[in-house]
Amino acid sequence: MRIFRTFEEIIDYAIGKEMDEIEFYSEIANRMERKNVKRLFRNIALEKTARMLRLEKIKDVKSGLNWEEIEDLKIENSLEEVDHRKNDLSYQDALIIAMKKEKMKFKFYSEMAEGAENKECKETFLALASAEARHKLKFEIEYDEHVLVEN
Numbered sequence: 601m602r603i604f605r606t607f608e609e610i611i612d613y614a615i616g617k618e619m620d621e622i623e624f625y626s627e628i629a630n631r632m633e634r635k636n637v638k639r640l641f642r643n644i645a646l647e648k649t650a651r652m653l654r655l656e657k658i659k660d661v662k663s664g665l666n667w668e669e670i671e672d673l674k675i676e677n678s679l680e681e682v683d684h685r686k687n688d689l690s691y692q693d694a695l696i697i698a699m700k701k702e703k704m705k706f707k708f709y710s711e712m713a714e715g716a717e718n719k720e721c722k723e724t725f726l727a728l729a730s731a732e733a734r735h736k737l738k739f740e741i742e743y744d745e746h747v748l749v750e751n
Contacts, residue, residue: 611659618652621701628694644735651728658724695743702736
């Protein structure tokens with residue numbers, strides 16, 4: 601469980617998670633054999649890079665969140681236990697891990713949007729949540745079209 605004390609801590613946490621995901625998706629892209637799958641993971645990594653830069657920009661916003669509404673975000677590190685570095689990570693496993701990561705980040709940004717006090721922060725967090733949902737959908741479609749068909 602993670603408790604944030606300042607707006608900057610939240611943004612730094614989000615930036616750190618984006619950086620972790622950039623590394624994750626880049627690594628997975630390099631390990632996939634299909635060109636379209638490599639491209640999917642690389643494109644997500646590029647989008648995460650843009651998102652990280654957007655988060656850096658809102659660090660200067662004053663009083664971004666209502667601290668009475670966001671006392672404890674209950675962020676769990678359950679995905680940290682998944683060993684995505686194993687050499688025999690299957691395409692199916694990579695997609696499942698990616699979907700779980702995107703779902704967790706969607707929830708995080710949605711909660712941040714709920715507690716946002718100013719329009720810029722709220723819009724930024726909603727846009728970030730929406731982007732996470734789109735990423736999850738891309739992975740779900742890929743899973744549906746290529747993994748479920750093969751099984």
